[in-house]
Each structure stands twice: as C-alpha cells, then as structure tokens.
Amino acid sequence: xxxxxxxxxxxxxxxxxxxxxxALDLLKQPAxxxxxxxxxxxxxxxxxxxxxxxxxxxxxxxxxxxVGYDCTILEARERAGGRCWTVRxxxxxxxxxxERQVACFNAGLYFNPGPARIPQHHITLDYCQExxxxxxxFTNVNEAAYYYNEGVxxxxxxxxxxxxAKTDMRGYMTELLAKAIDQxxxxxxxxxxxxxxxxxxxxREGNLxxxxxxxxxxxxGYRILPGAGLQPGEPYKPFDxxxxxxxxxxxxxxxxxxxxxxxxxxxxxxxxxxxxxxFENRVGNKITYQAEVKEIRKxxxxxxxxxxxxxxxxxxxxxxxxxxxxx
Numbered sequence: 072x073x074x075x076x077x078x079x080x081x082x083x084x085x086x087x088x089x090x091x092x093x094a095l096d097l098l099k100q101p102a103x104x105x106x107x108x109x110x111x112x113x114x115x116x117x118x119x120x121x122x123x124x125x126x127x128x129x130x131x132x133x134x135x136x137x138v139g140y141d142c143t144i145l146e147a148r149e150r151a152g153g154r155c156w157t158v159r160x161x162x163x164x165x166x167x168x169x170e171r172q173v174a175c176f177n178a179g180l181y182f183n184p185g186p187a188r189i190p191q192h193h194i195t196l197d198y199c200q201e202x203x204x205x206x207x208x209f210t211n212v213n214e215a216a217y218y219y220n221e222g223v224x225x226x227x228x229x230x231x232x233x234x235x236a237k238t239d240m241r242g243y244m245t246e247l248l249a250k251a252i253d254q255x256x257x258x259x260x261x262x263x264x265x266x267x268x269x270x271x272x273x274x275r276e277g278n279l280x281x282x283x284x285x286x287x288x289x290x291x292g293y294r295i296l297p298g299a300g301l302q303p304g305e306p307y308k309p310f311d312x313x314x315x316x317x318x319x320x321x322x323x324x325x326x327x328x329x330x331x332x333x334x335x336x337x338x339x340x341x342x343x344x345x346x347x348x349x350f351e352n353r354v355g356n357k358i359t360y361q362a363e364v365k366e367i368r369k370x371x372x373x374x375x376x377x378x379x380x381x382x383x384x385x386x387x388x389x390x391x392x393x394x395x396x397x398x
Contacts, residue, residue, distance in 0.1 A: 108134070108194055108197065110134050110135065110137065110138050111138070112138060113138070113139070114135070114138050114139035114140040114141075115139075116139065116141065117140055117141070117390075117391040117392065118140070118141045118142075118143070118373075118389075118390040118391050118392075119131075119132075119135055119140050119141065119142045119143070119390055119391065119392050119393070119394060120142075120143055120145065120374060120376050120388055120389075120390035120392070120393045120394070121142055121143065121144045121145070121393075121394045121396065122144075122145055122364055122367075122376070122393065122394065122395045122396060122397060123144070123145075123146060123147075123153060123395070123396035123397040124144045124145075124146035124148075124151040124152070124153065124351075124358045124360075125151075125152060125153025125154060125155060125347075125396055125397070126152070126153065126155050126195075126346065126347060126350065127153075127396040128144050128146075128153075128394070128396040129144065129151060129347070129350035129351065129353075129354050129358075130198065130350065131394050131396065132144055132354045132357050133350060133353050133354050136354065136357070142354070142357050143357055143359065143388060143390070144354065144357050144358045144359065145359050145362040145364055145376065145378055145388070146358055146359065146360050146361075146362060147361065147362060147363045147364070147397075148360065148361070149360055149361055150360070151347055151350070151351045151355070151358060151360075152344050152347030152348075152351070153185075153347075153397075154185035154186060155185055155186055155343050155344060155346060155347045156183070156184060156185050156343070156344055156347070157181050157182070157183050157341075157342030157343055157344035157345075158174045158176070158181060158182045158183075158184060159174060159176060159180070159181045159342070160174060160175070160176045160177065160178055160180070161173065161174060162174040181341070181342045183338075183342060183343045183344075185343065186343055187209070187338065187343060188209040188211055188332075188336045188337070188338055189206070189209070189336060189337045189338060190330065190331045190332070190333070190336060191333070191335055191336065191337065192330070193331075195346065196337065198346065198349075198350075199339065199346065199349075202346070202349035202350065202352075202353070203349065204339050204345050204346055204349045205339065205340045205345075206337045206338065206339055206340065207337065207338060207339075207340050208335060208336070208337060208338075209336040209337055209338040211327065211332060211333075211334055211336040212327050212334060213233070214232070214233050214234035214237070215232060215233070215234065216232075216233050217230040217231060217232060217233065218230075218231045218232075218233060218236055218318070218320045218323060219231070220318055220319060220320070224314065224317040224318055225310075225311065225313075225314035225317065225318075226310065226314050226315070226317070226318040226320075227317075227318065231310075231318070231320065232291070232292060234290065234291055234292060235291040235292060235307065235310065236310070236315060236318070236320040236321075237324060238278075238288050238290045238291035238309075239285075239287075239288075239291060239309045239310050239312075239315055240315050240320070240321050240324070241276065241277055242277040242278060242279065242285030242287075242288060242309065243277075243285050243312045243315070244277070245273040245274075245276050245277025245279060245285070246273075246277060246279055246283060246284060246285040248273060249270055249273040249274070249277070249279060249283040250283055252266055252269055252270060252273075253266075253270060253283060270283070278290060285309065286309070287306055287307070287308055287309040288306065288309070289304070289306045291306065291307055291309065292306070292307055293305060293306050293307065294306065294307050359380075360381070361380065361381035362378045362379070362380060362381075362386075363378055363379045364376060364377070364378045365377045365378055365379060365385070367393060367395065370389070372389075372391070373389060373390055373391040373392065373393075374389065374390050374391070374392060374393040375387055375388070375389050376388045376389075376390070376393060
C-alpha cells in the first residue's frame, strides 16, 4: 500500500491524518518550539501543482519553494489574491451574469470585499513582517455606531447607539443576577463573603444603585454633555428591558467576544490586497493565470491536472503532489 493510500484511509476512518503523516516522517517537528512557521525536510526535487493563487496557494508555494520543491500555481482568474481583494477607483469586475461593474470611488478610497481585518494572534502578521507589508490598527468596535432592526416593537425602525443597548442590557442582567444572589435564590454554595464580593462586582459591572437597581448609566451617553464646574450633564434615560429583549440587539454582542474579533485588530496600510501583492512579488513567476481546472486525476506516480488555458485550449500538468486551495 502506498503512503498516499494509507493516509487517505486514515482520514476516511476519522483517524488523525496529522499523526499518521508525522509517524511516516512526512511532517518533521523542530526539536524546540519556534515562534514562526517553518517547514523542514528534503524535497528531493519533487513537483507540486497548486490549484488557486489566493493567499493559501501563494503561501504554500512560498514556503515549499524555500525547502526546494518545484511549485506551479494554476489560477482561473486574471489576478492573484482570491478573496483577498481590494476595490478602488477604476476597479473592474465582471460577475457570472457577465454584468461589467466599474468602481467609481473617489481617489484614495477603497473597499475590502473579502477579508478586512487581522486578529492579533494570526500568522498573517508574521507574513506581513517578513514580506515588508506595513500594517495599521483596524477599528473593529465602534460603540458610537448604530443598531437598526426593522419589524414590530418599541425599538424597531429606530437607530439605537450600540453603547446604549449594550450598557442597558448589561445593567439589567447584572441587576437580575444581583437580586437573585441577594435573595439566596441561586443554587450555588456561596459564603457570606462570596456574596458580598459578587454583589460588589455586579454593582460595578452594571453600574447599579446601592439597592441593586439599574436606573441608567453615564456609560450609555448624555442627553446634555457634562461641562465645567457644577455642570454634571444629564445622561439619557435607559431603554425598557422588555423593549431591548424584543429588539434582539443582544444577539449582536457576542461578535467582539470571538477570539478572531477581539481588539486590537490590524489591517495592511492601503488595502488587504497589499498582502496578496507581496506574495505575488515572491511567487508570481510560478503562477499560470486564466487556467481553469477541469479534472484532477491520481496517477501511479502522482497526480495529473487537466485545465483550459486563456485561449480555451485543454492542457495537462503532472506532479508528485497536488494542493487544492480554492474554497
């Protein structure tokens, strides 16, 4: 049985493909932990056919070329980058319906229709540093922006500041929990000291009154802004809890809690396609554009890929391995 067949059977049986490839010495781990991704091993001059010149395809070629593999990338479009794309003034795109669209943005403005931000833990930041792509802060959370829901309810069809909805919901939730704890209504083994500490936390977290009621908070903003001296300002009155529940705004809060959406977040200066361009500068000579893949065939010695070139003529390419990256 060939190694390729064995790995396929391991994956089909819900086994660990990674463990199997490590056992076969196809994935060699460094002796000590490293902060940056790095491939190890000897390519023995093997040829890799990579399908797709998006970030995944170009990154694969970039890393594999470092250890001696001969890579060729087949890309169906006329450009590299895949979904990592930036639309600017004059950008032309033709949809499947053959409708030609031209961006009429003002000079200097751009839009990232695909990925638009980079989490602080992401390997993409390592590549930005290695490839010389300058990055800047991406404002992922804007409390002054609005929620808006159409429908029926007191807050429907209204613009509601994010900070107002979040502050009120947090206040009401902490009030309910504080009252439950204060009335010994929770099935938790809390000591008197535990309860005192928990109630103090909830008062601060929800900005509750001493009697454990949420009556509004300056965190949500002011109807009359504070001024100098004896001008404390006048906060907005809170929304009704029932109205907030009916609005469904609370379902949006989790967005920024995901590990991939937490501040700080970053973006390349000038558009996400700066990353794609940087990769293209390194592996662009390996890319065959307007190559639409039609077939992928396993052969006794590796793989055969059938594609049509920019003239529509059928071509074929063989290799020892094939990496298919399009999603």
